[in-house]
Amino acid sequence: MKVVVAGTGYVGLITGVVLAYIGNKVVCIDVDQEKIKLLRQGKSSIYEKDLDKYLLLAKDNLTFTTDNSCYKDSDVIIIGVGTPERQDGSANLDYVYDVCNNIIKYANKDMVVVIKSTVPIGTNDEVEKYLSSKRKDIKLTVVSNPEFLSQGSAIHDTLYASRIIVGAVDDNAFKVMRELYEPLLKEPYNVPYLEMNRRSAEMVKYASNDFLALKISYINEIANLCNKVGANIDEVTKGMSYDKRIGSLFLKPGIGYGGSCFPKDTKALHWLSKINDCELTLVKACIEINKKQKLILFNKLREDFNYSLKGKKITILGLTFKPMTDDLREAPSLVNIDMLLDYDADITVYDPIALDKVKKIYNNKIKYANTIDEAIKNSDAVLIMTEWAEIKNYNIDNYTKYMKYANIYDGRNCYDPVIMKNKGINYYSIGR
Numbered sequence: 001m002k003v004v005v006a007g008t009g010y011v012g013l014i015t016g017v018v019l020a021y022i023g024n025k026v027v028c029i030d031v032d033q034e035k036i037k038l039l040r041q042g043k044s045s046i047y048e049k050d051l052d053k054y055l056l057l058a059k060d061n062l063t064f065t066t067d068n069s070c071y072k073d074s075d076v077i078i079i080g081v082g083t084p085e086r087q088d089g090s091a092n093l094d095y096v097y098d099v100c101n102n103i104i105k106y107a108n109k110d111m112v113v114v115i116k117s118t119v120p121i122g123t124n125d126e127v128e129k130y131l132s133s134k135r136k137d138i139k140l141t142v143v144s145n146p147e148f149l150s151q152g153s154a155i156h157d158t159l160y161a162s163r164i165i166v167g168a169v170d171d172n173a174f175k176v177m178r179e180l181y182e183p184l185l186k187e188p189y190n191v192p193y194l195e196m197n198r199r200s201a202e203m204v205k206y207a208s209n210d211f212l213a214l215k216i217s218y219i220n221e222i223a224n225l226c227n228k229v230g231a232n233i234d235e236v237t238k239g240m241s242y243d244k245r246i247g248s249l250f251l252k253p254g255i256g257y258g259g260s261c262f263p264k265d266t267k268a269l270h271w272l273s274k275i276n277d278c279e280l281t282l283v284k285a286c287i288e289i290n291k292k293q294k295l296i297l298f299n300k301l302r303e304d305f306n307y308s309l310k311g312k313k314i315t316i317l318g319l320t321f322k323p324m325t326d327d328l329r330e331a332p333s334l335v336n337i338d339m340l341l342d343y344d345a346d347i348t349v350y351d352p353i354a355l356d357k358v359k360k361i362y363n364n365k366i367k368y369a370n371t372i373d374e375a376i377k378n379s380d381a382v383l384i385m386t387e388w389a390e391i392k393n394y395n396i397d398n399y400t401k402y403m404k405y406a407n408i409y410d411g412r413n414c415y416d417p418v419i420m421k422n423k424g425i426n427y428y429s430i431g432r
């Protein structure tokens with residue numbers, strides 16, 4: 001099948017690579033010239049495990065372009081562009097409609113247009129109406145096919161997907177989609193495949209993401225209460241996880257969720273519920289809890305230093321919103337850097353992957369270290385924002401060796417509090 005994937009970000013690129021790997025002829029298009037230039041050289045534009053390997057494996061079936069005429073002659077067009085939040089929390093669909101306008105311009109036969117971007121319920125219907133109003137001569141059928149990959153394990157999550165959800169209103173569209181994904185439905189992948197109506201498919205995506213965000217916020221609140229009442233969240237979550245209805249995943253307390261999905265998808269669903277006069281108050285609470293949680297370390301630090309951080313050397317370890325990705329979108333580290341800057345702290349940061357990206361945001365307002373040792377030297381306090389393996393496995397004796405005062409505020413519970421205490425470290429973590 002000839003497939004065009006619009007957008008070579010975390011979703012579009014992985015989708016394009018995997019579809020090419022399983023035998024389709026794929027063209028990936030992006031408006032970002034730099035990304036396409038890199039990809040044409042076989043270099044990945046994002047940090048993602050195994051991506052380089054699969055780019056190579058799929059190379060005979062895969063091309064990259066910025067030329068919109070690539071939509072001509074395609075069987076399937078997959079839209080994987082961003083749908084960022086607007087000021088009011090709603091999803092911005094401008095990029096989706098930009099792609100639609102290019103399809104309208106270049107489509108020359110009946111095609112299936114797949115919306116993989118996360119879009120509010122009803123968008124697929126609206127997009128189909130729009131496309132058919134502009135191109136009455138051909139049939140442009142719209143299919144909802146939301147994406148569930150996690151950054152950091154995106155290739156694996158696509159090949160061995162938890163499920164493929166396909167929402168359509170047309171038998172032929174269902175047939176084309178089944179054909180597209182056929183290899184993944186068989187050994188060794190055996191991906192569960194679910195067909196449903198388009199609005200349900202759109203809702204599966206939001207309901208799933210918002211549920212996970214709720215789970216995180218719930219356990220963060222329980223952890224905060226553990227801190228107050230002398231319980232230990234590690235023991236509590238272990239005890240909870242033996243109940244199969246609860247499970248053990250997404251029960252890890254921390255400094256709040258970030259990334260390009262949970263923050264905007266909670267806001268977008270909340271916005272949609274409000275305009276439909278059916279407000280999701282749980283989701284609203286989750287958004288508020290998360291906002292507060294991101295500053296929990298900063299607030300404790302500020303209190304411990306009597307609200308005076310001017311000139312104090314504060315080190316931040318880990319900048320990305322989670323390990324194994326270079327993504328900084330909505331990362332708790334950024335809010336904390338902003339607050340520390342407001343308080344005139346002397347900030348040094350370290351991250352194994354994202355330093356260059358952070359430099360572009362803060363330039364010379366903060367300092368950048370190339371190793372953990374260098375970052376913590378003479379530091380008054382360390383804030384841990386991302387649980388990179390390198391940080392978790394760091395020799396904790398170095399904290400007392402290199403820091404001016406060994407004050408560690410750990411937002412990801414990387415170390416054992418008892419061991420830290422025995423080493424003479426002033427250690428604050430979440431819910432323990």
Ligand SMILES: NC(=O)c1ccc[n+]([C@@H]2O[C@H](COP(=O)([O-])OP(=O)(O)OC[C@H]3O[C@@H](n4cnc5c(N)ncnc54)[C@H](O)[C@@H]3O)[C@@H](O)[C@H]2O)c1
Nearest residue numbers: 007008009010011030031032081082083095098117118147
């Ligand atoms: N990142 C994730 O983990 C994830 C997971 C599931 C779903 N999603 C959803 O998938 C969508 C894409 O997310 P992402 O993280 O990949 O975004 P991204 O910002 O990483 O990538 C979007 C890409 O689209 C390109 N683009 C914009 N306009 C274009 C156009 N007219 N034609 C071609 N390319 C264009 C941009 O240049 C960019 O490279 C969003 O709706 C997101 O909510 C993301």
